[in-house]
Amino acid sequence: MILILSTPNDDDTNLVMEHLAILGEKCIRINDLDLFNGNTKMHYELSPEPTLIVENSFFGKIDLADVNCVWYRKFGFFDKFKKNFRGETNVEMLEYLKLEYTTTLDLFFDFLKNKKWLNNQLNIKKLNxxxxxxxxxxxxxxxxKTNITNTADSLNRNESYITKSIKDGSVIDVGENTYFFLTKEVNPKTMAQYSHFFPSLFQEKxxxxxxxxxxxxxxxxxxxxxxxxxxxxxxxxxxxxxxxxxxxxxxxxxxxxxxxxxxxxxxxxxxxxxxxxxxxxxxxxxxxxxxxPSGQFRMTALPCNYNLHHEVAHCLQKMNT
CATH class of the missing domain: 3.30.470.20 (ATP-grasp fold, B domain)
Incomplete structure (x- = not known):
């Protein structure tokens, strides 16, 4: 059996699952958000040995010990879940909930660690x-040329730079406004306004x-x-x-x-x-x-006529033996 760890509304997951169905391969999909909104039930028991059971209306009741291989598509994005706490301003409470969220997902990763993986979660976790x-x-x-600095003195104020997140870009809602943390150009005029700032990543343009x-x-x-x-x-x-x-x-x-x-x-x-x-x-x-590791590939497959969703499905089929 193939297990796909994904997130709601991911087109690439949908298309790969269609190809798996054509190939006659049994697969189940668990969305991260569904574990926390009740759409997918889970039961983890430690004794006499760890067992992990999941159940929803699409695939019924499954013992994850029966899984042969796992595709780690995209799984564990807390920002999709935190909208349930909109209005909560206590940073410590949000941090606590995020830790509980990620620790619950870690139960899945640990239980499945000896399965065959397409993109092992452990390798992705240590990636930056x-x-x-x-x-x-x-x-x-x-x-x-790349620098991480908190002072303009270490940069050439006469040059333009590209700045981006040191970790991952994000989308943050503040009140009625939404802010996208994407790659941006920083020109000399902007640089002249600051002598120091939060540690930031700069690359030559x-x-x-x-x-x-x-x-x-x-x-x-x-x-x-x-x-x-x-x-x-x-x-x-x-x-x-x-x-x-x-x-x-x-x-x-x-x-x-x-x-x-x-x-x-x-x-x-x-x-x-x-x-x-x-x-x-x-x-x-x-x-x-x-x-x-979890970037969308539909945008590459369709314009270039690359049959990527079939290729991923075929790869999973070979692993599911």
Whole structure:
């Protein structure tokens, strides 16, 4: 049996499950949020030995000991659950609830630790943006010059920089307003206003020719070029989507050496699958930016006619033996 650990409304999970059904593979899906809103019942018992039972209206009652393999798609996003506590302003209470939330999910990870995994949760848990940048350099990939600092004195005030979250970007609701923590440009005029600030990540602004989004699956890369630089709205980062005039996206062929280094990087950081962001600079260099283990890949599959959801399903089918 295949277990998919996901989150509500994830299209990639939906499409992979459709392909698994076509292949005749039995799979169950547990959404993180459903464990806490009552849609999926769970019962964990320690004696005489640990047992973990889950039940919902879609797959009935299942003993997770019967699972052969696990796909860790995206699971455990507390921000999807915290809206239930809207109005709660006590930081200590929210921290306590988050710890209870994550510890409950850890029961699942520990119970399933000896199963076959497509993206092992333990490897994802220890992953961070900085260690991945360091690992990418070690396999020979180029990265933009990167600093983490709390003072403008360590930066060139006459240059523009790119700033992004040190950990992960987020979406935060404050009252009626929603704030998106995405990649942004910091120009000299803005920098001149501050002498010190909260520790922040700054990267050199690469003069880019285009962006690349690359989906990786078990040693094979599926690259897509995104012509985001032609639009001022998406020029810094294609995620500042222009829905009225979408960026052009096409299949892409990586240089053999870059392709090899990406696969080696993914092997070294212990990821079977993930979505990588790379910039092709006007200087001809390929600049590695980051990898998202649970990044969406529908956006790569459809424009490039890559049958990625079938490939993931076929991979799970082979693991389920």
């Amino acid at each position: 943006k900085i260690s991945t940048l360091i690992a990418s350099q070690q396999v020979g990939l180029t990265i933009p 690469v003069d880019k020719e285009y962006e690349l989004r690359i989906f990786h699956l078990n040693g094979k890369n599926y690259p897509m070029a995104i012509f985001s630089q032609r639009d001022t709205q998406t020029g810094v980062d294609y995620r500042h989507y222009n829905y009225s005039k979408p960026n052009r996206m096409i299949p892409y062929t990586l240089p053999e050496e870059v392709d090899r280094k990406i696969s080696l990087l993914m092997k070294n950081i212990g990821l079977d699958t993930g979505s990588l962001d790379i910039i092709k600079g006007k200087d001809g260099e390929y600049y590695f930016l980051e990898v998202n």
